[in-house]
Amino acid sequence: MRKQEITIYDVAREAKVSMATVSRVVNGNTNVRKDTRDRVMKVINRLHYQPNAVAQGLASKRTTTVGLIVPDLTNLYFAELSKGIDDIALLYKYNIIITSIENRLMREDQAIQGLLNKQVDGVIYMSDSLPEEAVEAFKRTDTPVVLAGTKDNHLEFPSVAIDYQKADTEALNLMYNDGKRNLALVLDNPETVVNTENRIPAYQQFMKEHKLGKGHIYSNIKDHSDGYNLYSQLQKDGVDGVIVTSDVSAVGILTSAIDAGKNVPKDIEIITANATQIASIVRPALTAIRQPLYDIGAVAMRMLTKLMNNEKVDEMQIELPYELLKKQSTSNN
């Protein structure tokens, strides 16, 4: 179906060299005499020869393609991570195959298998949850994987993230110092590693240390309306300070509180734990755990390039610094 493309043979014939030499020129191999190189280059330019990446992939067993596994394209948290990944990928001349697994037709392990079939040179995994089958799929292959913005239970995989536990504790402390005593944790997916291993323990430990009782953990609050609708429950439970893992949900709670005639931060303080642009756009602006999302993506991709080239990587579990950005949804005294 495709227009007949120019192949390496055409170039070889025109330049009166073998295809091997053309291949060497294309790949910047130094063992080519200057005038031969020039002659070949001239023909390449004249014919607009472009190597067929699929054939290159088959012959060289490297596709210069990396796979991205992401839960939701329209979640700015992942979009901002992706941007960092994309920039570094471009720098190192990798293409990106993106696989969204939000759609429940596509399970994590299927997504991984699909990418491996395409012979990607590496994978960046951004999903918050890492089910057992996904772990198995990764273990069956030599293709390197890096987790970005998440961690796995046993630190088996390289990852780039922040210290969620410390960040949350700091956030809780901020609200505590503002005099808030009925603190709650609002989670999107309660089963992610980050939540079960970091955020929930941090919350529980904080509550215990400060003798604040069991507290309240709300789950499955994923979008704006979830947050909006949750507010009445928060009111009922007398909650006066929340950490929210979904950025848009935090906005939902905020809006709902305001619509109910309440004052933020006086009646309730809100801290968003996975801040995106949105947190700073709304009014009152949300106090946020600002993760360096772009950097997390960039560092993860950089690490992946090293792994793909069998270069030494000194630190497999990277933690980047976060910032607790105080805005108007907490009082600033």
Add this chain to the structure above:
Amino acid sequence: MRKQEITIYDVAREAKVSMATVSRVVNGNTNVRKDTRDRVMKVINRLHYQPNAVAQGLASKRTTTVGLIVPDLTNLYFAELSKGIDDIALLYKYNIIITSIENRLMREDQAIQGLLNKQVDGVIYMSDSLPEEAVEAFKRTDTPVVLAGTKDNHLEFPSVAIDYQKADTEALNLMYNDGKRNLALVLDNPETVVNTENRIPAYQQFMKEHKLGKGHIYSNIKDHSDGYNLYSQLQKDGVDGVIVTSDVSAVGILTSAIDAGKNVPKDIEIITANATQIASIVRPALTAIRQPLYDIGAVAMRMLTKLMNNEKVDEMQIELPYELLKKQSTSNN
């Protein structure tokens, strides 16, 4: 570097058939006897055979991969389009290679060429601008292209979009009927086809028809702070109603107005022309030209699948219905 994979030969040997037969089984070719098929399938499952998509691509000249060209991953407008594309791609079992061209290291035509080298079966182009080199690059190939959420000057390429001209006129009319007379147009990129051929003409014609003078067109207002900073100028120019093409910029104008102690919509009405989730999240919520972004993406991808299979496509220029969603940033009398 890669762990030795199971090839079609291994399966053939174990199942005591030729590789051709295995290939037929894998591809669901009907000309295989039931018991042969079962035998082969058993071996495939036992060995966990997975076809190498790169080799398939080379042999069949179809990669079941489509390229996506998008200006900015973190712009929800494109993210929502992408989601529609992604869902349909999954349905038809295509993978997606995404290329962001925001980064100025990557020009449109280079992005296209890169995708073509990877032998994608088709391309969906979402960039707002379609430079001449990009057009040339597309014309050099047989690979089908569909424009999503944009159009080209001469309607040379299939596209899926809305009637921007009509939508804008309707939006202007809404503000006009609210008594606003100093209407302005706030553009992100003034050189896109949609803007030069649709939005600007619509604006100019409206102003002329209603004898409102030349009006004001502001350009290069692309992000939240651009919008925020623009407001003082709008005030200076006495603008009392704006259409804004960048969603976050619209929010910036809104926030800036409110911070300046103004009333929206009383002092200024704001309509966002490329609404995303954000428009409905902020307070006051923004009146918006709600484009069916998900559907535009989905329809574009569906059209592309047809083109890739040489199926007949009856309508090459598809216009989907939009909705002028009245919210709080315009008065509703």
Add this chain to the structure above:
DNA sequence: AGAATAGCTGTAAACGTTTGCACTTTTTAG
């Protein structure tokens, strides 16, 4: 000058599939 070495180029075998063609076996029809 001759030998050793380095630089350059070509040959041909991979890489793992698909697919046209030919051949054999089975089914169908008369």
Add this chain to the structure above:
DNA sequence: CTAAAAAGTGCAAACGTTTACAGCTATTCT
């Protein structure tokens, strides 16, 4: 029951590269 048609299978040639390996040609060294 036989001829013709259909179904099932295998062979081998693509697909367009990369890359050992070998060989040839300069260059360097003694």
